[in-house]
Amino acid sequence: MSDKEMKLVDIKLSADQTEGTQATVAQWLKRTGEQVVKDEPIIELETDKVMMEVVAPVDGVLHEKLVLEGEPAEENKILGTIDETGVSNPSNEIKTDTNLEDRAETTPNNVSIDLPRKDPTAGLPNPPSTFISPAVRRLSQQHNIDLNQIQGSGKNHRITSRDIKAYLATSPNDHATAAPALAAQVEPTAAGSEIIPHTQMRKIIAEHMQHSVQTAPHVTSVFDLDLSAIIKHRKSHKQAFADQGVKLTFTAYFVAAAVQAIKHQPKINSQFHEHGLEVFKHVNLGFGTALGDDGLIVPVIQQAQNMNLMQIAAELTRLTDKARNNQLSQKEVQGGTFTISNHGVSGSLVATPIIINQPQSAILGLGKMEKRVVVEEHNGQDMMVIKPMCYISLTIDHRALDAYQTNDFLSHFKAVIEAWQ
Known part of the structure; x- marks a missing residue:
């Protein structure tokens, strides 16, 4: 489908969502080219106050991500676009080799698309009636976490990546598999000292x-x-x-x-x-x-x-x-x-x-x-x-x-x- 035939709808933050509070994109919950449903959470934002979600304004296909993870999400700034007339390509659902995970390519018209990625948590049981994002799935498997033990802070108590990190921070000794990841976050700078990376909050x-x-x-x-x-x-x-x-x-x-x-x-x-x-x-x-x-x-x-x-x-x-x-x-x-x-x-x-x-x-x-x-x-x-x-x-x-x-x-x-x- 050509650009002229597309019906693109902007994904934005309204003034009442931010009210002057600085927000940062914590993670996208959908891949470019993936089908989205109106009012479905598609972006997870983090502020100094709370974790919040941006929902899809319309049904369609996620066409483009304009603000990436870690970048500021400002009031009325276009975070991405949805093609209201688009249909998800079946290739988006194909599981590929792990070396493609978290990579992206740019098409000649500078539209960023995510490559298909392997889901490392296939078969992992989810809490009943709770949407689990790919990032949360990866963290839960990496650290061998039972998601039923975590109270979600997202909309409708959905578990966010920050909930996982907070859980690990309060009980790191209970998760033997978490050691490599935690070690990567705390780097010694000199004898008797260490660097503890700042959280987004x-x-x-x-x-x-x-x-x-x-x-x-x-x-x-x-x-x-x-x-x-x-x-x-x-x-x-x-x-x-x-x-x-x-x-x-x-x-x-x-x-x-x-x-x-x-x-x-x-x-x-x-x-x-x-x-x-x-x-x-x-x-x-x-x-x-x-x-x-x-x-x-x-x-x-x-x-x-x-x-x-x-x-x-x-x-x-x-x-x-x-x-x-x-x-x-x-x-x-x-x-x-x-x-x-x-x-x-x-x-x-x-x-x-x-x-x-x-x-x-x-x-x-x-x-x-x-x-x-x-x-x-x-x-x-x-x-x-x-x-x-x-x-x-x-x-x-x-x-x-x-x-x-x-x-x-x-x-x-x-x-x-x-x-x-």
């Missing part, structure tokens, strides 16, 4: 952090916070929340107080533009969740300004569980207008500056809770008393905000927490 996090520091002048203000009131309230209400299946954490109080402080000082919940400051009426509040050595992810509580403490606690529980099981969807990490970093859970008293989650204007830091001696005045006399305290900080984009808005927000946040009923 770590690379994107690094770029995001560097961009934030280069973009916004960071300034941090630190306050002391008395936690007595919320500790008392939590002790009285924790069981009632649990009876409704909700875990009442201290973070829930911090989220609720942050919303109240934003209502008092709305400019904190903003984004800086060259022509003006965009102040949001909604509070989509992100909270940093550590993933161990894999990095950090920031789930977002959407429309937090409309929630009470029970609703906030329930959403925190749901999103935290999904984050730790690598099951967050792209929408659940998008749209944040303000972020909380509860760095104190790992023992930190003060962290400064906490890097702003661009393009937001501020990030709230919460230090470790500890009992400290403080001085209070009783009946005209100073007395030393023991209080459960922590340090709170607000790091701002000094282009957008000044000390007045910063300290006004922290003062109100402090007042809400310390007077909690």
Whole structure:
């Protein structure tokens, strides 16, 4: 069929899929010339937040790959094309010698096509009702992995190559056949040292952090916070929340107080533009969740300004569980207008500056809770008393905000927490 007779449809990312987040093609799930079905996953993308899939916009044949594995996938950039009128050539299904695997040729008209490849996992049982990509099949056989032991992070819990690598990273000693592959990833540079290659998530996090520091002048203000009131309230209400299946954490109080402080000082919940400051009426509040050595992810509580403490606690529980099981969807990490970093859970008293989650204007830091001696005045006399305290900080984009808005927000946040009923 000539090019004139083809009906080519572009494969693109929409704005709501990326929302400014940098994405990289992790793998193509289809070969050039292979039949595709509308809404079938054909590309696997990796961001600093989640793994996501691009689906076929139409039925047809994958005609061309324009963005290859490891290359950036930008908003509205054409990733490839599908010939809506094409029919898959039977030769695409022919198994060939292993030396052809992962090779590609270029036709005279510069259309890249994949050579037929041998499937090294023919006969390998798949989890029921789960699509397994060729890359996942190869990894699972290479490392002798039972795929039923892995919880997939892709759409409909489909297993991705990153799931396989994460599984190997957590239990490398359980897979004797994995040693050669792991050894190839860790190369000694000198006696007593080694190079551990960056994951794609770590690379994107690094770029995001560097961009934030280069973009916004960071300034941090630190306050002391008395936690007595919320500790008392939590002790009285924790069981009632649990009876409704909700875990009442201290973070829930911090989220609720942050919303109240934003209502008092709305400019904190903003984004800086060259022509003006965009102040949001909604509070989509992100909270940093550590993933161990894999990095950090920031789930977002959407429309937090409309929630009470029970609703906030329930959403925190749901999103935290999904984050730790690598099951967050792209929408659940998008749209944040303000972020909380509860760095104190790992023992930190003060962290400064906490890097702003661009393009937001501020990030709230919460230090470790500890009992400290403080001085209070009783009946005209100073007395030393023991209080459960922590340090709170607000790091701002000094282009957008000044000390007045910063300290006004922290003062109100402090007042809400310390007077909690």
